[in-house]
Amino acid sequence: MAQGAVQVTHGGASRWRRRSGEYPTLAAALAVAGDGDVLSISPGTYRENLVLDHAVTLRGPEGGLGSVRIAPPDGVALTVRASAVVQDLHLEGQDRAAPALLVEDGAPELTDLRVSTRSAAGIEVRGSGARPLVRRCTVENPTGVGIAVLDGGGGVFEECEVVAAGQTGISVRGGGRPRLERCRIHHATGAGIGVTGEGSGLEALGCEVYEIKGSGVQIAARATARLTDCSVHRTSADGVTLDTDAVLTLAGCDIHDIPENAVDLRSRSVLTLSRTTVRRFGRNGLSVWDPGTRVDAESCEIHDSTGDYPAVWISDGATASLDSCRVHDVPDALFVLDRGSRVDVVDSDLSQVRNTAVSVSDGATAQLDDCRIREAATGAWFRDHGSGGTLANCTIDAVQTGVIVTKGADPTLERCTVTSPAEAGFYVSAGGRGTFTACRVTGSAGFGFHILDGCRTTLARCHTERCARGGYEFPEDGPVAEDCTGDASGTRPVPQTASGGAFAGARAGIRTVGAAQSPAQQAAEVPVARSAEVQDVRDGGPAAARGSGEVLGQLDALVGLDSVKREVRALTDMIEVGRRRQQAGLKAASVRRHLVFTGSPGTGKTTVARLYGEILASLGVLERGHLVEVSRVDLVGEHIGSTAIRTQEAFDRARGGVLFIDEAYALAPEDSGRDFGREAIDTLVKLMEDHREAVVVIVAGYTAEMDRFLTVNPGVASRFSRTITFGDYGPGELLRIVEQQAEEHEYRLGDGTSEALLTYFTELPKGPAFGNGRTARQTFESMVERHAGRVAQLSEPSTDELTLLFPADLPALAAQPAPC
Numbered sequence: 141m142a143q144g145a146v147q148v149t150h151g152g153a154s155r156w157r158r159r160s161g162e163y164p165t166l167a168a169a170l171a172v173a174g175d176g177d178v179l180s181i182s183p184g185t186y187r188e189n190l191v192l193d194h195a196v197t198l199r200g201p202e203g204g205l206g207s208v209r210i211a212p213p214d215g216v217a218l219t220v221r222a223s224a225v226v227q228d229l230h231l232e233g234q235d236r237a238a239p240a241l242l243v244e245d246g247a248p249e250l251t252d253l254r255v256s257t258r259s260a261a262g263i264e265v266r267g268s269g270a271r272p273l274v275r276r277c278t279v280e281n282p283t284g285v286g287i288a289v290l291d292g293g294g295g296v297f298e299e300c301e302v303v304a305a306g307q308t309g310i311s312v313r314g315g316g317r318p319r320l321e322r323c324r325i326h327h328a329t330g331a332g333i334g335v336t337g338e339g340s341g342l343e344a345l346g347c348e349v350y351e352i353k354g355s356g357v358q359i360a361a362r363a364t365a366r367l368t369d370c371s372v373h374r375t376s377a378d379g380v381t382l383d384t385d386a387v388l389t390l391a392g393c394d395i396h397d398i399p400e401n402a403v404d405l406r407s408r409s410v411l412t413l414s415r416t417t418v419r420r421f422g423r424n425g426l427s428v429w430d431p432g433t434r435v436d437a438e439s440c441e442i443h444d445s446t447g448d449y450p451a452v453w454i455s456d457g458a459t460a461s462l463d464s465c466r467v468h469d470v471p472d473a474l475f476v477l478d479r480g481s482r483v484d485v486v487d488s489d490l491s492q493v494r495n496t497a498v499s500v501s502d503g504a505t506a507q508l509d510d511c512r513i514r515e516a517a518t519g520a521w522f523r524d525h526g527s528g529g530t531l532a533n534c535t536i537d538a539v540q541t542g543v544i545v546t547k548g549a550d551p552t553l554e555r556c557t558v559t560s561p562a563e564a565g566f567y568v569s570a571g572g573r574g575t576f577t578a579c580r581v582t583g584s585a586g587f588g589f590h591i592l593d594g595c596r597t598t599l600a601r602c603h604t605e606r607c608a609r610g611g612y613e614f615p616e617d618g619p620v621a622e623d624c625t626g627d628a629s630g631t632r633p634v635p636q637t638a639s640g641g642a643f644a645g646a647r648a649g650i651r652t653v654g655a656a657q658s659p660a661q662q663a664a665e666v667p668v669a670r671s672a673e674v675q676d677v678r679d680g681g682p683a684a685a686r687g688s689g690e691v692l693g694q695l696d697a698l699v700g701l702d703s704v705k706r707e708v709r710a711l712t713d714m715i716e717v718g719r720r721r722q723q724a725g726l727k728a729a730s731v732r733r734h735l736v737f738t739g740s741p742g743t744g745k746t747t748v749a750r751l752y753g754e755i756l757a758s759l760g761v762l763e764r765g766h767l768v769e770v771s772r773v774d775l776v777g778e779h780i781g782s783t784a785i786r787t788q789e790a791f792d793r794a795r796g797g798v799l800f801i802d803e804a805y806a807l808a809p810e811d812s813g814r815d816f817g818r819e820a821i822d823t824l825v826k827l828m829e830d831h832r833e834a835v836v837v838i839v840a841g842y843t844a845e846m847d848r849f850l851t852v853n854p855g856v857a858s859r860f861s862r863t864i865t866f867g868d869y870g871p872g873e874l875l876r877i878v879e880q881q882a883e884e885h886e887y888r889l890g891d892g893t894s895e896a897l898l899t900y901f902t903e904l905p906k907g908p909a910f911g912n913g914r915t916a917r918q919t920f921e922s923m924v925e926r927h928a929g930r931v932a933q934l935s936e937p938s939t940d941e942l943t944l945l946f947p948a949d950l951p952a953l954a955a956q957p958a959p960c
Contacts, residue, residue, distance in 0.1 A: 147180045154317065158362045166190055167209075175222075176756035181229070189215045192224040192248070205558065206254060217241060217257075220248045220272070227251040233259035243293070245269040246500070246547035253277040261285040261311075263303070267793060282306045286328065289316035292339075297323055308334040309349070312363070315339035322346040330415055331358040332372070338362035350374045356398075359386040359409075373397045379421070380521075382409035390416045400425040406458075408432035422447040425470070430455035431480060436781030438463045443470065450475035450499070454483050461485075468492045473516070479503030479526060485511050496521050497539075499548070505529040514538055519558065522574070531556050541565075541782065542581070543599070545572035553579050557639035563782055564590040565604070568597050568619075576602055587613040588626065599624050641883065651862045695751050699869070699876045707864045708755070715759055733761070734828065734859050736850070737840040739866030742914035746800065748866075755797035756836060763796030772806040775820040783816040787823040794835045796905060804839035808852040821852060830860050865881075869916070872903035878923075879915035886922065888943050896947035923949040 147162050147169075163169040166188050169179050178197040184919055192198065195506045200208035210217045218231055223246040231253060233240030240257035241250075243265045252274055252728035255262040262279035265272060265288070272295040279286045279302045286302035289295070302325045312318060312335040320342065325332045332349035333356070335342045340363040349356045356372035357380045359365050364387040371394045372379045379398040381403035392415045393496035395402045402421035405411050406429035409852045417440065420423040424656060425442040428435050436456075442451045443466070450472035454460045457480035467473045468491040475496075476483045481504040488508075490497040493516035500506045501527035501830040511534045512694045513519045519536035522528060525548030534544040537945040540566045542805040543560030545551060557580045558565035563579030568574055569592040576597065581588035583602045588604030591597050591614035599619055604611030604626035611626030692712065695705055711733070733756065737745040750767045757765025770790050777783040791799060801807075807817035828837055839849070839860065849855045869877070875897050882889060889897075897919075904915070926949040931937050 147182075151418065152306075152682065166590075170194075171262065181208045183255070185209040185211055187212050189217065189219075190285070191193065191219045191221065192226070193221050194226075195223045195246075197225040198229070199226070200230075202228060202444070204898065206230045214238075219244060221413070222248065224248045225251075226253065228253075230254045230256065233257035233262075233803040235259050238280070238483075239264035239288070241268045242266065243272045243295070247271045247273065247295075249273045250277060251275045253539045255279045255281070257281050258283045261288040264290065265293035265295050265316070267288045268315075271295050273580070276297065276300065278302045279301060285309075285311045286325065289318045290314045292316065294318055299323065301325075305329065308332075308358075310334070310342075311340050312340050312883040313337045317341040318343075320344040320347050321349075325349045326351045329353045331857070332356045332375070333365075334358045334360075335363040335365050336360045341365060344368070346369050346370065349856070352376065355379070355381050356395075356437065357381070357388075358383075359388045360384055362386065364388070364932075367393050369393065371396075371470045373410070375399070378402070378404045378427075379418075381405065382411055383407050385409060385484040388412070391413070391414065396417075396420050396424065399446075400423075402425065404429075406433055406436065406456075407428045409434075411435045413437040413440050416797075419444045420446055423449045424453040425451040425467075425589050426453065426494075428452075428454045428460050429456050433458040434463055435460040436463075437461065437465055439465065441466045441468075443468045445470040447471070452483070454481050454504070457481055459483070462488050464488060466491075471495050473497045474506070475499045475501075476504040476506055477501045481505070483507070484528075485509070487511065487644060493517070497536075499528045500529060506531075506551075508532070508534050510534070510538075517541075519543055520551075521546070522549060522551045522572070524549055528552070530554065535559070536561075541567050543567070544569075544597075545574040546570045547572060550574060553577070555579065557582070559583055561585065563777070563785075564588070566609070567782075568592065568595040572597060573597055576600070578602065579605070582606060584608060587611070589613070591615075591619050593618060595913065630959070692755065695748070695755075698744060698747065699873050699880065704744070704864055704866055707862070708748065708752060711752075711862070712755055713760070715756070715761055719759060719761075727774075734837045734862075735839075736846055736860045736863040737838055737866060738843040738846045738863060740868055741866065742867035745866055746802070747800055748864075749800045749838045749840070752838070753836065757797075762798075762836065765795035766794075768794040768797060768799050769802060771802050772817060772820075774826075775801075776816050783819040784823045787820045788827065791824070791827045791835060794837075796834065798836045798838060801837070801839045803841045805841045805845035805849040808849055818852065825856060825859060834909050874901040874916040874919075879919045881917060881920040882945065885924070886943060887927075887945055891947040892947050893945055894947075896950055900950055919951065922951040924952070 144159065147160060166186050170190065171810045172193060172197045173179060174196040178887065181200050188210065190210060200643065209230045209232060214235045217233045218601060219242045220226065221244050231240045233762040237260055239261035240259050241263045244267050246269065250804050259281065261284050262281040270293040274295060274297045279681040282304050283306040286305035286309045287297065288311045289311055293729040294317045296319045298321045300323045305328040307333045308330040309325035314337055317340065319956045331354050332352040333342065338361065341673050344367045349372045354375065356375045360383040362385045365387040369392040373396045376400055379395045379405045380691045384407040386409040389412045394417045398418045399422040402418045403411065405425040408430065418830040420755045422760045425445065426435055428689045445451055448471050451459065451467050451470040452474045455478045457478060459482045461484045463486045465488040470493055472495045473490040474483055479502065484507045487510045489512045491514040496518040497513045497516040498506055498508065498520040501523035506529035506534050508531045513534065513536040514849060515538045517540045519539045519542045520531060521544040523546055527549040528551045530552045534556045536556065537559040540562045543553065545568045547570045552575045555578045560583040563586045565584050565588045566576060566579065567590045572595050574597050576599045578601045580602065587609050588607040588611040589599065595618055597619040599621040600623060603626040606627065645685040692709065693707060737788065746769060750793065753762060753765040753767050756762040767792065774790055776786045777786050809817065833862060843865065850860065875894060878897055879889065923945050927945055931941055934941060
């Protein structure tokens with residue numbers, strides 16, 4: 141039943157037909173209409189199933205979109221089988237098994253339609269003869285597909301919008317091949333665009349796919365697609381997926397804000413990208429799997445990962461090619477793994493990489509030509525047997541380590557330059573191989589080429605300069621080296637010949653380490669270079685030659701720590717008596733000198749450790765008694781092997797003294813994962829056993845955390861047999877620290893100030909940020925600042941006014957500074 145009238149204007153020239161007429165229903169109007177006729181529909185709701193078999197024009201009031209509703213109770217609302225024109229209508233469908241608008245044949249023009257339905261599909265184009273032109277149409281279908289193009293159908297969709305779909309926003313299958321121009325697909329549940337099946341294809345220009353509960357674009361089962369200047373963003377799954385011989389071209393596209401893989405392809409799929417940006421993705425920017433799967437990218441940019449995964453992942457025999465691309469601000473740039481997998485990178489930039497720029501493992505291959513790697517932990521890492529490839533004419537700058545070769549990997553590097561690495565330019569360990577030709581290392585804070593025992597590496601015409609620890613470091617029977625040179629900076633040159641060739645004599649800056657050398661001899665031969673900050677602050681330097689009595693007197697003068705003083709004195713007495721028994725020809729009891737210090741920050745652990753070293757030096761137990769203070773950051777490296785090297789170096793710096801490891805529990809986090817802290821612990825335990833007389837090790841930290849630390853390695857607890865607990869200072873002891881500070885700096889506490897300080901320290905919150913003795917010192921400094929602000933206002937202050945601190949100088953509790 142119609143709620144309006146339909147006026148038919150006949151376009152035919154036959155004199156036997158009326159020129160116009162009004163009809164109460166659409167069906168009646170269509171029954172008399174012929175090709176060229178115009179059906180003008182009055183506003184209202186028409187619950188009819190319409191079928192257009194002629195090339196008529198069916199239109200609602202101009203500018204009155206929504207005023208004419210075609211809303212049958214079931215079936216297809218509008219079926220088009222001719223090159224008709226339909227415009228300004230609102231179509232509603234209720235049949236879950238049928239579309240709201242079905243185009244079965246012809247090339248109709250569908251303009252300014254609103255399809256609001258709960259049916260199988262909003263618009264369905266079916267059959268090889270169906271080629272509609274659809275302009276400015278909106279589809280909302282919360283239960284089914286937005287637009288479906290099936291069974292060889294095609295057509296052009298211009299400026300259309302799928303505002304909601306309970307399934308795929310635009311679905312193409314069965315050989316359908318539509319073209320989308322400036323369309324928007326959003327708020328679909330499923331894929332935004334899905335193209336599947338052999339012969340199916342899609343071309344999209346200037347389209348946007350977003351807010352999708354699923355993947356943005358899915359191409360599968362031999363389907364093809366091309367997206368130009370399109371945007372895919374804010375999906376709940378992958379941005380773009382290809383599967384089973386799918387073929388996709390992305391040109392000038394922007395894939396961003398994707399929680400999973402930005403682009404994922406597998407099963408012999410092929411992806412071509414040009415001028416495309418991939419950014420803000422949670423897993424891989426490009427994820428490429430399976431033999432025959434291939435990616436070719438040119439002038440693309442991949443950046444700003446929001447997760448902890450490699451930007452480009454190539455595995456299971458897949459291949460990828462990157463030409464003139466940029467990958468930056470990611471955890472890892474390129475990971476290629478598994479035999480048969482390969483990546484070819486030409487004239488590209490990999491920068492601001494938190495971990496490894498190029499990782500090659502499990503027999504994979506990487507070929508990099510004329511590439512630039514900057515600001516990465518590791519430039520390139522060839523990890524294991526069968527992994528290799530070539531780096532040619534590449535520059536690697538501002539990294540921890542330039543190139544790592546491990547576990548039998550055998551890459552070729554030609555004319556590559558590493559500048560300013562923090563650890564080594566080229567590092568080969570664990571049986572790694574590799575051929576380095578005309579490579580160069582400049583400004584390394586460690587070695588230029590560091591090759592460990594058992595690595596059969598070949599070097600030819602390589603050069604190093606300004607390497608802090610030396611140009612070359614490797615065993616005598618290690619690499620084959622020919623015509624390599626260096627400027628000898630950072631170490632005393634040792635003109636020796638490596639197997640297979642000769643270096644340039646005294647200019648080379650080469651250090652070869654024979655197997656018979658001990659770590660102590662190695663450390664003596666080439667001193668470790670450290671920054672001034674580490675030298676002056678973290679290492680105590682040579683201890684002053686003081687007797688044990690004088691040092692113990694300084695220990696006794698410390699505020700509080702009564703139980704600590706007793707423990708240290710007991711240890712000292714045991715050591716002293718043992719020394720005297722040896723002098724008398726008697727057996728001395730074995731005393732384990734390694735200690736565990738537990739307690740809160742600011743309780744004097746570092747100060748006592750420094751004094752303990754001096755005491756042992758005064759008793760002749762340690763050669764120097766100096767203190768080397770380190771923490772996790774000084775021991776744990778970025779890659780396999782570097783942690784052992786850092787730990788060895790810290791141990792060597794502490795020879796003859798005390799190695800103090802603050803917050804040692806950080807080496808064994810509860811959720812360790814791939815953490816290298818355990819490697820530091822294992823290395824330390826072995827060094828303590830091998831060189832038990834050379835270094836005293838003290839580990840320190842919070843009590844509960846240190847209890848857990850002692851259980852991480854079976855050898856840890858046995859090396860540290862004595863734990864000394866540093867209790868928190870009470871208010872009276874904090875007051876005494878302030879009094880000492882005042883006396884040292886020529887201040888005095890005025891009337892009532894001591895009582896005010898006691899009250900202050902009693903009420904001061906003792907939360908996690910409380911710093912004990914550090915808090916007392918900061919309190920004194922704050923009082924001095926407030927005193928200065930008060931006295932500076934006086935024109936001629938007296939001596940008392942310049943020295944007396946009063947309760948008013950105390951900081952407010954809320955303003956108490958947190959410890960550093």
